[in-house]
Amino acid sequence: MLKVTLLAALALCAVGQKYNAGRAATPEEIKATDQFMAPDGTGLPPGKGTAAEGRETYSRRCARCHGQQGQGDEEGPLVGGKGTLATPKPLKTVGSFWPYATTIYDYVHRAMPFDNPGLLDANQTYSVVALILHMNGIIGEKDEMNAQTLPKVKMPNRDGFIRDTRPDTGKKKK
Amino acid sequence: MPTNPRRRFLQLSGVAALAGCSQQPDAKSAEEQLPSALGKPIRAYGERSSFETAKRAVPDLKRPQIGSTRTPLAETEGIITPSSLHFERHHAGVPDLDPAKHTLLLHGLVERPLVFTLADLKRLPSASHIYFVECSGNSGGEWKAPGGANAAAGFGLASCSEWTGVPLKILLEEAGVKKEGKWLVAEGADACKMSRSLPMEKALEDCLVAYAQNGEAIRPEQGYPLRLVVPGYEGNVNVKWLRQIKVVDQPNQTKDETSKYTDLLADGTSRQFTFLMDAKSVITYPSGGQKLSGPGFQEIRGLAWSGRGTIDRVDVSTDGGKTWQKATLQEPRLPKAFTRFRLPWTWDGKETQIQARAVDSTGYVQPSREELTEARGLNSAYHYNGIKSWAIATDGSVKNA
Secondary structure (H helix, E strand, O other): OHHHHHHHHHHHOOOOOOOOOOEEOOHHHHHHHOOOOOOOOOOOOOOEEOHHHHHHHHHHHOHHHHOOOOOOOOOOOOOOOOOOOOOOOOOOOOOOOOOEOHHHHHHHHHHOOOOOOOOOOHHHHHHHHHHHHHHOOOOOOOOOEEOOOHHHOEOOOOOOEEOOOOOOOOOOOO | OOOOHHHHHHHHHHHHHHHOOOOOOOOOOHHHHOOOOOOOOOOOOOOOOOOOOOOOOOOOOOOOOOEEEOOOHHHOOOOOOOHHHOOEEEOOOOOOOOOOOOEEEEEEOEOOOEEEEHHHHHOOOOEEEEEEEEOOOOOHHHOOOOOOOOHHHHHOOEEEEEEEEEEHHHHHHHHOEOOOOOEEEEEEOOOOOOEEEEEHHHHHHOOEEEEEEOOEEOOHHHOOOOEEEOOOEOHHHOOEOEEEEEEEOOOOOOHHHOOOOOEEOOOOOEEOOOOEOOOEEEEEEOOOOOEOOOOEEEEEEEEEEOOOOOEEEEEEEOOOOOOOEEOEEOOOOOOOOOEEEEEEEEEOOOOEEEEEEEEEOOOOEOOOHHHHHHHHOOOOOOOOOOOOEEEEOOOOEEEEO
8 A cells, every 4th residue: 555655646747857847848848949049050940041042032032131142231231241250340240259150040030030030931031141251251242051061161260269268357456 | 474576586596596496497387286286195105207218128029028218317316226117127028917727836846846826925924124136137238348328238137126025034944845856846827937946045045036116016027926035146046927947967968058148258167156245336326327516516426236145335436436435325235135224425526537436245346347357258148247337528418437
């Protein structure tokens, strides 16, 4: 009898759980919610696109705010700034500053167009990402971006980042 | 003694004459202030006096969903920022989330992916702690030249609240983190699904999945109904409207940890994952935009904080940095929270500059502007914590220096 009650009590809590908190997530809800795309390509969806294919979507959905050539308009530029990072007027753009190409897909997919995020499908997103890379002179007009090729694009400022090396100030004063 | 009207009159004018030192001539006498009619009835949710005007200045923006408002630090007292005056920084507006429908998904490199409702979380062991939240862009305008005209403009992207929630460690233990799970990435339910990566070490140390702020539900602008509170780390990682946490083996390199919130150095390289907020302070009285009533006693007051621990000392200079005096620190001094400091001062009516310098429990001394810009150049944009000077003119007016 005692044995049975003990077993029942254990069964109430999933193994390893102290508080039996929350409920198990289903694979479907994880798939629907998880839209993270990691630098190694984890999470990138099937689909493909080239810069040439991206022009139409870009003109319709992005140019109003970022300029027809990505030079910036109502909002900041997506292009330019090469060689400016160590000058008094650094221009940080996708081309001059971003270390990973996967971040462009992740961000455009989650947040752009600003006033209607999530509007583009995977092919449109790959092609717009390809166009931004092409406008920055990083890939060719016909280079196909997909879940395999995008993580392999080496961004110009890939090696421009270091970890936190502080404290670099604040030494003891008498 | 029967009231003698003349004597009473003399007494009143005595009071009025004393009050006259600081009051406007048309101020009501104490007698006139006494209500002759009944006051307002009881009410369901309190509001401040109609005479109070402290506010977050709202800039005129083309897209008001992306921007910030600042805490009017010079108009707050003690160490708690009223929730209504806590600074705002949004990247895609404030979502209107129904707490009955909102859930938090915890998944990735865990044994048991879990979903929590608000009710699921609220029955778990909770904790309340007072912590500051500071945007790492706070005082960013000071990099090129000291610019903040007043305490709000220069320092108001920092606020301090009591946060209540479930320690993130409890949720991670319930899910069972796999040994490859060295980082996590947290995402909000705003339109841009703002997301940031965070080292597992910090997640297990002192982070909270918070549902309350200053004794009531978190305000919508602060992440209602759930926000991640990451004590002492830059504001942006305190993800608001928290909807999912994924345990991963490496940072996700989101836009807000690459393009933004990275610190460009003079040589063109950038520091990344500069989470900790270094020790900082600001004098809130006298501060920019205020005017001293005249020479004589003036209590200097201000706030100091550090993401590395407690504030152990605040030095104040009233002669432009030549000599320094130790300010009194208000207790309790809490780690990663605002600390209020005060120093009695008698202003001689001469032009001068006043400054404060915070020292934290790790011995870190708040740097001068020169020390900071020498180490990092002028392009860092984030994490400015140089000593601030306010200039006092002979007429008592206080300005940015």
